[in-house]
Amino acid sequence: MPSSLNERRPDHVVALINPTSAKGAGAKAGLRAVAAMRAAGIDVTDIVGRSAAEGEQRASDALLKNHEAALVVVGGDGMVSAGLRLLTAEPERVLGIIPAGTGNDTARSLGIPLKDPEAAARVIAAGEIGRVDLGEATVGAGTSAEVVRRFSTVLACGLDSKVNDRANQMSWPRGKRRYDLSMLMELPRFKAPRFRIRLDDRELDDECMLIAVGNGPSYGGGMLICPEARMDDGRFQLTEVHKISKPALLAIFPKVFSGRHVTHPKVDVHHAAEVELRADGVSCWADGERIGALPVTLRTLPGALRVFRPAPAA
DSSP: OOSOOEEOOOSEEEEEEOTTTTTTHHHHHHHHHHHHHHHTTOEEEEEEOSSHHHHHHHHHHHHHHOTTOEEEEEESHHHHHHHHHHHTTOTTSEEEEEEOSSOOHHHHHHTOOSSOHHHHHHHHHHTEEEEEEEEEEEESTTSTTOEEEEESSEEEEEHHHHHHHHHTTOOSSOTHHHHHHHHHHHGGGOOOOEEEEEETTEEEEEEEEEEEEESSSOBTTTBOSSTTOOTTSSOEEEEEEESOOHHHHHHHGGGGGTTGGGGSTTEEEEEESEEEEEOTTOEEEETTEEEEESOEEEEEEEEEEEEEOOOOOO
16 A cells, blocks of 8 residues: 655644643644744644534534645644544545654654654645554444444553553543553452454454554554554554463563563464454543443554655655
């Protein structure tokens, strides 16, 4: 699949800024990125909502007024999710990303500069556009509670989702320390669920500590949970961590930052274009947001997203 379709500086962008990303860094990054895009000759409509819902609605209204405008999101992977929601019905509109969150794994996978809003803005101004895959997750299929959500990085469930469920009920501490504390609280009581897994035309039945389904390789700010995942190959990588002692799990954990955890005998790697996960009492999270309770059906959407990205190396 070609990584670049055309090169043309956008004339107009709608910039949706999350002012609360990374303890307020999102607002500062937004100001710097907007200034850099305007200096490059781009007309920018910048939007800072008083709430996430208000910001998305105002961005939607602005996009309806200009069908040629690109959408730029300023924040972390949660803001990328907001961008995917806004573009669901407009697959040809282009997304730009100014990474200003805690994780920034979508930007990391695409090679967009981190911690440098001006450099990320220059990627948009250069106008290099690529197509990448998305994942689509469906929970509650065929019911009134059906939820369909697109994601760009990793969907995870098991211990990961238990930790996320607890962390998002806590008001203190803030940032990554909240997840560290949640892990310490959840791990002693955690019991590996039994998962029924369908991978295209294969079926598995295993007790697992966690399962991660990657459209991209990393989550959690660079943890390479699915190191073989690529955003342009039309399939997921599924990383399956089998039931294991908690001390052994803690010993494996540091290897996730290099992707070497997949060499452990209790870790299996699979590839599939469609995945179905079933387990009792287990939720799933993707791009840092809760999708819902299992069962969940996942499918790849090849080339579903047009995105500004750095030009490929010569």
